[in-house]
Amino acid sequence: MRWSQYFIPTLREDPADAEVVSHKLLLRAGIIRQLSAGIYSYLPIGQRIALKVMQIVREEMNRIGGQEFYLPALHPAELWQESGRWSAIGDDMFRLKDRKGADMCLGMTHEEVITSIARNEIRSYKQLPQVWYQIQIKFRDEPRPKSGLMRLRTFIMKDAYSFDVDWEGLDRSFKDQREAYKRIFTRCGIEFSIVEASSGSMGGSESNEFVAKTDAGEDLIASCSNCEYAANLEKASSRLSKIEDDAGPDAPEEFSTPAVRTIEDLARTPYLVAANRQIKSLVYFATIDGEPRPVLALLRGDHQLHDVKFGDALGSTATRPAQPEEIRELLGASAGSLGGVGAKATSRKSNQQLLIIADLGLKGRRNMTTGANKDDHHIRGVDIERDIEVDQWADLRTVSSGEPCPRCDTGTLEVFRAMEIGHIFKLGTKYSESMGANVLTADGKQVPIIMGCYGIGVERIITAAIEQNNDSDGIIWPKSITPFDVVVTITNIKNEELRNAGEQLYKDLQHAGLEVLLDDRDERAGVKFKDADLVGIPYRITIGKKIADEMVELFDRRAKQSEDVKLDDVVARVQELALSAQ
């Protein structure tokens, strides 16, 4: 392509609406333009990038036997009513009526559609397994679209579905997808982790989330430096070093602690109670079975409560910290002087049923110090299992960077921000059962097909690639998904010698099978360099004064280094570089 004719509207300044790096660069490099919140147009180089990503996905899907479909984006409500999701999904689904008044929706995913094909056409176990996929637009009316292409209302997704006659088959299909995903993200130049995830409202037994490390991400992930362990902070755990407690007194002792309100206060002189020898006591109200109940959560003094783990452990739909008045009514003291000893008895005075849940990190601890449920007083010598009526033990604490891996002996955990780029689920029979997709087994029994579903967000790959590959000058595309392999920059288009050399090189590079952008614009060299850096094309060949000696300059965008190369050698050199690994 000739830059002079090609539509790449670069922006010199950061657009006001963009916050995260990838969003700014996507706009500045002329890749996308916004149409509405969470809705973007792909401009020509954006389309080239998206096609490259989709092609990699397609190749890897085909490699594991996937068959490409193209399914409708517009669905009749009946399908979704069959699976039960018409009512289970709320405002996230775009709904509309056709001219006859029939309910329709825009597909946010395609389990229903694919299952309806399977149930109509697949009769026998002999037709299985099948792996079907498509690369298609999805619609989700996100409550909060954000960060450019990160959280969209319309986006491109590769969604694959596997159909097996038994669970062993599903295991194989799942593993195939897992391996394909690793290859896809690796080929796209993305640093990723695989985390255990909950399958959420998708249903099913097992799921893996693929995440890309980026500060713009919405998830917090704990990942082991040594082994493969990685988990969302909502589920992550770590190994605690054992603490040997001295045997304490036979019964807890109350002591006076005027003005002590925090763990830190008690850790200082004159008390000197180390934070890991204190019990942190937090009062919450948790909605359990539709009823709000007061809950006392106990953790080691230096640990932080993770409210998702807390809610999960209680089976609660909503939790909130108690108000100061509520705490006083319940336990007769203010936050800062609370504790589990005798808390149940105290709470009964206010006619409330207090639930005590303790973090596993406190199990077996003795001779601890905690609040006395009396302002300005604490209790020491607390043996948790002896002195506190714990209703439930659970993993409640937030894992921090540097803690030992729960799975291997030598690794430590690193906690970082990440964004979801893919998710694979073992669905099981959720859709095949509700929608009646059955097959006959070898021994003549009718069984529901065992399904899996596997998604990849194309825009998420693009976003992650930019987030992980940029510098102050712009994007640095991984070679596999760059819009062009190389840009030929003619420093002065009015100079005939330079122009001719550039035109010839442009042709030669194309003949060598490279995707070439020829910067033949009548602009100053500096402008062209800035634009080339911004757009992020991996290699730039600069045609300048050195052409008198049959030399050109080859600039490596990532290394930010250039070498002088003979004009005759530069095609082979670029070919070699562009086709090498990232």
Next chain:
RNA sequence: CGGGGCGUAGCACAGCCUGGUAGUGCGCUCGGUUUGGGACCGAGAGGUCGGAGGUUCGAAUCCUCUCGCCCCGACCA
């Protein structure tokens, strides 16, 4: 949905508090000089100030409503 911010030229912004009929930089057009890291000089084009209603002799500016966008939170197949 709760909290916050912002809508003025293609882009980034000033003007609003204290009403008097719109400005700066970049970009764009034309002419000239320049030509290896976002040039310079000169001359231009370009805006119903998001929309509606109101107050006023007069509204970008004050009031009411409304639409849109961004950020934080809730939510997130």
